[in-house]
Amino acid sequence: MTDNALLTRREGAVLVLSNNNPGARNALTPGFYMGLTAALHTAACDATIGAVVVTGEGGHFCSGGDLRQIIQRRELPLAERRLRLEGLHNLVRALRDCPKPVIMAVEGAAAGAGLSLALAGDMLVAAKNAQFSVAYVKVGLTPDGGATALLAEFVSRQVLTELCLTGERVSGERMHQLGVVNRLAEPGQALEQAIALAQQVAAGPxxxxxxxxxxxxxxxxxxxxxxxxxxxxxxxxxxxxxxxxxxxxxxxxxxxxxxxxxxxxx
Structure with missing residues (x-):
């Protein structure tokens, strides 16, 4: 990526993809979700890649959509606003449809669309003090990125409704108790544990x-x-x-x- 929105590196058979917008707590950018979508499609066809890890730079996974960009979209026709959203939704589809195991490593914030991305992977490693939030209601918006569908796989309708209507932050420990998080890590260790898990499954058939x-x-x-x-x-x-x-x-x-x-x- 020419704008460095997505950083890539290899750990043996594991491809590590990192959201690189730390100045905005890794808020989503078109460069990131287009780059990540393309990287997942490439990984699907690369026999040397056994698993993928997705994470964020600078202590946060993803704080969601860039509100400055979202408010500018008010001036666009409805069809154009819908089209802009499809970039995010195509990324969620790419995460779910990639034939390689995709493991999310979450430190810090996973809010709004960042929560959607965290849940769209196949497995999730989170720091104990990571903060997950369906934050849309806080700014008068409704969920996107499949947040409601993905959360509904783990929690009751009542818990889903509470999380969505309050936008309250939920710790990595609580998400582990709810069955959302596979492995809990000490703060700063989520990526290391996610790579270890990815290397384990990358050796499989x-x-x-x-x-x-x-x-x-x-x-x-x-x-x-x-x-x-x-x-x-x-x-x-x-x-x-x-x-x-x-x-x-x-x-x-x-x-x-x-x-x-x-x-x-x-």
Missing amino acids: ELAMARIKHLCRVAPRNTLEQQLELEALYMPLSQETGESLEGINAFLEKRAPDYARLRAAR
Whole structure:
């Protein structure tokens, strides 16, 4: 990215993508969400990347949309305002649809659309003192970025309504109690723990993990019959892959499977 809105680096098979707008507590910019969307699409096709970690620079994950930009959009036609929002929504779709596991590392604020992004990943590592907030009501706005749908996967309608109507901050510890956060970290350690988790899953079977990710993503909305049908589609397909042959042989031979070799041969 020419404006440095998105910083990228590699940690072995893990791609680390970082929101780089620390002067505004990593408020969203078009450069960030377009850059992150493009990076996720690229990662999906890169066999050397086993997992992705998304984080923020300067002690905060993302404070949400830039209110100065949002207030300027009042002058735009409704259709144009809707079009501007699709950049964010396309990013949420890219996070959910990326075949590689995506792990969010949250320090500091994850507010508004920043909360939506944090919840759109596959797993979430947060500092104990991180602050999550559905902050829209504080400025007379309604949620976007899938915040209500994503939160509804974890909490009751009553808790969802309270969080959205009050905009109150919820700590990383409380989000862990609600089942939203996978792993709690000491302040300043969320990224380190997220990378360790990403390295663990990055060593797994690429195709099987992509199918598992899809199964987990649709499970909360599918009926049992729909989920059984999807599992019945994926299991026979998985049985014919080189991954399953390597995994089963490794188990029978009492050795660790070498999925990296299969990825390198692609």
